Amino acid sequence: MAPNETSAKRPQLAAVVTAYRKLLHPQHIVDRFLEGYGWNGKYHYPQMDMVSLYVDQRGEGDVFQERADRHPTMKLYPTIDGALTLGTGKLAVDGVVVVGEHGTYPKSDSGIVMHPHYEFFEQITAVFRKSGRSVPYFNDKELSWKWEWCKKMVDVSHELNFPLQGGSSLAVTWRIPSVEFPLGATVREAMCIGYGGISSYDFHALETIQCMVERRRGGECGVEWLQAYRGDAFWKAHQDGIWPQELFKAALTRSSTLRPGDPTFSDIYPTVEQMKAMVPDPLAYQYQHRDGLRCTMILLHGMVRDFTFAAKIDGQSKPFSTQMYLPMPDGRTTLASFFSPLVHNAEQLFLTGKAQYPIERTLLTSGLLIAGVESANKGGQRLQTPNLAAVTYQPNPESTFWRS
Amino acid sequence: MLTRRRFVGYSAMSSSMLAFPSLLRSGFGQTPPGSAQRPLRLAVIGSTYRRGSNMQTIADRFLIGYPFEGDWHMPNVQVVSMYVDEQSRRAAVAPTEFDHAETGSARRGAAESGPASDLSTARSKQFGFRLCRNIPEALRCGTDRIAVDAVLAIVEQCDDLPYPSNSKGQVLLPRYDFFQQCVQTFEAEKHSVPYFNHKQLSFSFAEAQSMVKSAERLKFPLMAGSSMAVTWRLPDIDIPLGTPVQEAVMVGVGGFDEMDFDALEATQCMLERRKGGETGVKAVQLLEGDDVWIAQNEGRWSKDLLSSALSRSDTPLGLTVLDGRNQDLVSSGVLPQLVKDPAAYCIEYVDGTRATLLILNGAIKDFNIAARLGGEDVVSTQFFMPPAPSETYSACLAAKIDQMYQSRNLPYPAERTLLTTGVLEACLNSRHRQSQRLETPNLALTYKSPADSQYIRT
Numbered sequence: 001m002a003p004n005e006t007s008a009k010r011p012q013l014a015a016v017v018t019a020y021r022k023l024l025h026p027q028h029i030v031d032r033f034l035e036g037y038g039w040n041g042k043y044h045y046p047q048m049d050m051v052s053l054y055v056d057q058r059g060e061g062d063v064f065q066e067r068a069d070r071h072p073t074m075k076l077y078p079t080i081d082g083a084l085t086l087g088t089g090k091l092a093v094d095g096v097v098v099v100g101e102h103g104t105y106p107k108s109d110s111g112i113v114m115h116p117h118y119e120f121f122e123q124i125t126a127v128f129r130k131s132g133r134s135v136p137y138f139n140d141k142e143l144s145w146k147w148e149w150c151k152k153m154v155d156v157s158h159e160l161n162f163p164l165q166g167g168s169s170l171a172v173t174w175r176i177p178s179v180e181f182p183l184g185a186t187v188r189e190a191m192c193i194g195y196g197g198i199s200s201y202d203f204h205a206l207e208t209i210q211c212m213v214e215r216r217r218g219g220e221c222g223v224e225w226l227q228a229y230r231g232d233a234f235w236k237a238h239q240d241g242i243w244p245q246e247l248f249k250a251a252l253t254r255s256s257t258l259r260p261g262d263p264t265f266s267d268i269y270p271t272v273e274q275m276k277a278m279v280p281d282p283l284a285y286q287y288q289h290r291d292g293l294r295c296t297m298i299l300l301h302g303m304v305r306d307f308t309f310a311a312k313i314d315g316q317s318k319p320f321s322t323q324m325y326l327p328m329p330d331g332r333t334t335l336a337s338f339f340s341p342l343v344h345n346a347e348q349l350f351l352t353g354k355a356q357y358p359i360e361r362t363l364l365t366s367g368l369l370i371a372g373v374e375s376a377n378k379g380g381q382r383l384q385t386p387n388l389a390a391v392t393y394q395p396n397p398e399s400t401f402w403r404s
Numbered sequence: 405m406l407t408r409r410r411f412v413g414y415s416a417m418s419s420s421m422l423a424f425p426s427l428l429r430s431g432f433g434q435t436p437p438g439s440a441q442r443p444l445r446l447a448v449i450g451s452t453y454r455r456g457s458n459m460q461t462i463a464d465r466f467l468i469g470y471p472f473e474g475d476w477h478m479p480n481v482q483v484v485s486m487y488v489d490e491q492s493r494r495a496a497v498a499p500t501e502f503d504h505a506e507t508g509s510a511r512r513g514a515a516e517s518g519p520a521s522d523l524s525t526a527r528s529k530q531f532g533f534r535l536c537r538n539i540p541e542a543l544r545c546g547t548d549r550i551a552v553d554a555v556l557a558i559v560e561q562c563d564d565l566p567y568p569s570n571s572k573g574q575v576l577l578p579r580y581d582f583f584q585q586c587v588q589t590f591e592a593e594k595h596s597v598p599y600f601n602h603k604q605l606s607f608s609f610a611e612a613q614s615m616v617k618s619a620e621r622l623k624f625p626l627m628a629g630s631s632m633a634v635t636w637r638l639p640d641i642d643i644p645l646g647t648p649v650q651e652a653v654m655v656g657v658g659g660f661d662e663m664d665f666d667a668l669e670a671t672q673c674m675l676e677r678r679k680g681g682e683t684g685v686k687a688v689q690l691l692e693g694d695d696v697w698i699a700q701n702e703g704r705w706s707k708d709l710l711s712s713a714l715s716r717s718d719t720p721l722g723l724t725v726l727d728g729r730n731q732d733l734v735s736s737g738v739l740p741q742l743v744k745d746p747a748a749y750c751i752e753y754v755d756g757t758r759a760t761l762l763i764l765n766g767a768i769k770d771f772n773i774a775a776r777l778g779g780e781d782v783v784s785t786q787f788f789m790p791p792a793p794s795e796t797y798s799a800c801l802a803a804k805i806d807q808m809y810q811s812r813n814l815p816y817p818a819e820r821t822l823l824t825t826g827v828l829e830a831c832l833n834s835r836h837r838q839s840q841r842l843e844t845p846n847l848a849l850t851y852k853s854p855a856d857s858q859y860i861r862t
Contacts, residue, residue: 043715333718
């Protein structure tokens, strides 16, 4: 049921988003379909049309009306059903772009914002069901804040046989240096150092790790346990070598935003004492895959403003490392250009009818985030994760990150 | 206590591991652990050592190391002496003891306190190097012979005590003077050491030319240039060696001097790889204001290349700042509204290749290039300049400098910087003469590019 199997006509897309304001994910993503973006040395206009838009939360600062006025092909609909059926009563688009990030939604008991990815999914797949037809589905970031829903989203995508593509831009953005994890390599330990807070940017850091280690020998075989470290327990674990110093250093030296621990220097490798002074709330999730691979996701908010990766790969004398570069519009840039490869991969999804990378990656990282927050809430208790042990998949052997 | 003379003696004849590491290196270890070779002794000479200065960001890397290839790399270098021109210039204009007595004024030290105060005294104490009153002293470290193995020269504008500018808007930085003082010492002792000159060789091509000739005559490696030529590229791409290049368009921001040099040099480091190697520059013209848009409409440079270069930018201004949208800055026709004072450096090479550097303050904030190879192939990329304070692009440069010191081999010829120095000066001459096109027979320089790309990739 690929959208464009019968003709070369431009795919017609529906967008279902939380809130559409400057610098929110919906603006970054839907804008790129409407306005185009720099790609491969040209200003690129996607060969598809955004024909409908549903916005869940409206308010001050909205820019979608301005966009709709300039791009009259895109009609606003007050319901998700309307956006997908274009008022015809049946599915009338060739693809769906869902952005469930941002907006104002309450937090779950465990402290995760209850973004409406699943609620959107339910309504969208209700249209698929009543129409007897499904179309490619792009879902920005995680699947859901609740594991059962994450799992159900993936199961339903298989049941209704439509490609579901999700995840973070970290997996597809520039890498500095521009390197790919060697396919089939044996990896013992892997790490990401990032920034941001718990139940938010940890997802990006988890995707950073997973988009690399899923390429290891045997592919992904699931995660059997996870343990969170926060505050003093983090520093103790760091000094006790719970994660390898060698990888920590390799990842940190790939950062281009390392804050100097000594203010008279501009770029200096920090001591532990300096790190403690800069990072009031450090966080780590350490987790072990069923094949023995141990991964550590670390957030050092206050010390770095980027995401870096390091891994110990058999046969390589020193750690494999790189930065997943986010040209952040926080003063460093004006465009969050890391959304360009995310949208480019979404375009490929709509043009080919095939997910560019497995949704199981995002299923696993969504589950890791939920488990990580739970472990942190339980004071760093090690949690067995039989649900995540069952997530197994093979990677796309082709690289899908930004390199041209 | 360790006297300076003894310190120099020790560092000259013994392994760094034995030479009072805790005292001399304050626990930072100016030497990589386990390095067998004696560290290379470095003299740092520059204009101002304040937080955020080029001298601080680069010279510090030789004191405390820098990120390189996924590790914190400690170069096998020991800074043994430093000359800071600002200190000497302050001393020269400071009231004398007599003046103080006469006026009853309070004495003010050379290094005031404050966030951007001079750091050289503190660094000297922390790392045990000698602060010198003049350049020959920095080379001799208090002895009567050259006692260093290499020189790092970082001369830049000193905001608190500015160097003067000429009528062409060039800051008269004493890069040539620093170099000449070293050369005179080298000549006097018949002993020369590798020399790195940050950025352009001089504001004057004639001086720059004599610098390159002196280095050839005295047979020491002279390396020069800026970080933009060696920093990361997004994407990681170069002009394939030996490919014909019709034209290149570079876009960036600047103001007729230091940053514009960096952009010109980054352009040059790609173009020198074209078929036939570097043939030199035949003529230049610097356009400003509306003349830029007129020239653009007349097809003086390729709009497609401009569009390609701008497609690499992460910093479009205007509507992007207003509401976050992406913009095709060229086909929307918005550039003239955004850029109030455009400038175009138009460069005609002897072999017919053309290059244009467009300074687009107000439209973007980063540096991007597009080049048309023979046929329709276009290569485009962004020169990635990571933000302050870490400015890790200068770590890329420090690594190149370090490799040159250790090997005495130049990663790229000084002629690259020489030609760029000449192009910048010629363009400023053109500007001075109401944007006249100037023939540049003196810039008919030829040289060969290194076979391998020298920007950082790993």
